[in-house]
Amino acid sequence: MTEVIEFQPGWELIVGLEVHCELATKTKMFCGCRNEFGHEPNTNVCPTCLGLPGSLPVVNGSAVEYAMRLGRALQCTVSPSVFARKNYFYPDMPKDYQVTQYDKPTNTAGKLELPDGSFVGITRAHLEEDTGKTSHQGGDGRIHGAESSLVDYNRAGVPLVEIVSEPDIRTADQAKAYVDELRKIVLALGVSDAKMEEGSMRVDANVSVRPVGEPEFRTRCEIKNINSIRSVGRAIEYEAKRHIALYDVGEKPTQETRHWDEEHGRTRAGRSKENSDDYRYFDEPDLVPLVPTADDIARIDAALPMLPASRRRRLAEITGAAAADVTLVVDRGHDDFVVSVVGVGADAKKTLTRVENDLPPDQPITLAPQSFAQLVIMETAGELTATQAKQVLAEMLENGGDPKAIAAAKGFEAMASGALEAVVDGIIAANPADWAEFVVADDKARKKLSGFFTGQVMKATQGQADGRAVAEVLARRAAR
């Protein structure tokens, strides 16, 4: 990324994101307990995920498969990996360590393409186990006054992939687009349900600022507890402004973890730990390395579905539209339909417009591509006006049926060009003064007057005439 985007005059924003995605496996990472959200606390637990003495972890093969699938979708290199223990004392992990991948992760050095065509580098995407869920309670119900915490280990040991981006992101909108795109990729792959509101997708943002032109990065803060894509943008902007305000008065931010406070729209410092992080990583002695073969990787590549960026590119190519203008149809999952419709001979641009504007956005399309193509072809050939086409489509959506038959039943075929000319001539004869004015008018005045004539024609035909066809007849008559 070479282009400098100023966040505030003279300041550049630098963001890297860490996204945690819980994998949609049936069981946990290292034991056979159910991996499902929403169960009664501590009902999906066993000696392994409770860290009881004598228990041993066994890797979930599907989790490894999903992680590699995600890695390949992000154009990562998939390498032999080793699990490690990350040691820390916190009641969300009963073992007092979290099993993760440290210096030998499954996926490294990838990239993600945003809808605007820019790329964000992916440093790594590694497998690890999720922690348990702690909730705090205290006299006043607020965390500061907490007297105790309650711990639910249903989530402890749930497999997740942490995707770490390069500090390539330069605007809050880009950060949001990155998370949104990653979410779509994960959903397309079927490896996670990626629900931010349920915590199956969580975002931490590393934020710093620097004066435009300064080559080095400055102190960054890690923002946690961001619960929606909208908050990703808000939290980043708040934090960047906070840094600039500190530099403006000759101070500087402290490198620390901060928490996004959604209610107050600000970040606040976590109570600093007594020790700086010292996780004493070491290779997990209870697990052996994962060594994917070239065949494994080839098999995963062959089974990858078409991803959103490729879908946007395909649709843009077919329709001649800009990539940004096909995003909506791709996001709705309607792009395959457009491709099929165009494949049976319908005009691509018209098809895209009709699909985007006139099909229910939140539903899968049940219409046959051939029927829809027929409708678009009729409209393009001038057999149906735009208004008529919409009416026919509404009928097709409601009750199904063939567009030709529906149009015939509605009497739409009657408005052939000969009939239209007759109607226009009738209107001209009935309004001689306006017509005389129209004939001598310049383009601008004509435009105004043609509105009057078109309106009269529409009235006479009950809206079944095609506005463009009317304009053509008017122009032809005036030129005589």
Place this chain on the structure above:
Amino acid sequence: MLAMPKPISRADVAHVARLARLRLTDDELDQFTPQLAAVLAHAADVEALDVTGVIPTAHPLPLRNVVRVDVVRPSIDRAAVLAAAPNVQDGQFRVPSILAEES
């Protein structure tokens, strides 16, 4: 020739003990520091070996890719799980308030 690592200091031992949540007395620090130093000195002997051409290994076992099929197995009964906890509330483990991080 590898440089010998610096011998472990009393402060290092106190730091490591703290990370492991061990509260050591001054006497214990005096006692453990030379003991740990001896263990590390032994490990340092290994560093003196010429390991050129030896592939680093994460594991002594000749195994890789040990995975299981993603099939649910029964969990244990919650009453039994919580019976082992010193403090319980609402079906959850109750622990002393957590000061770090979540504030």
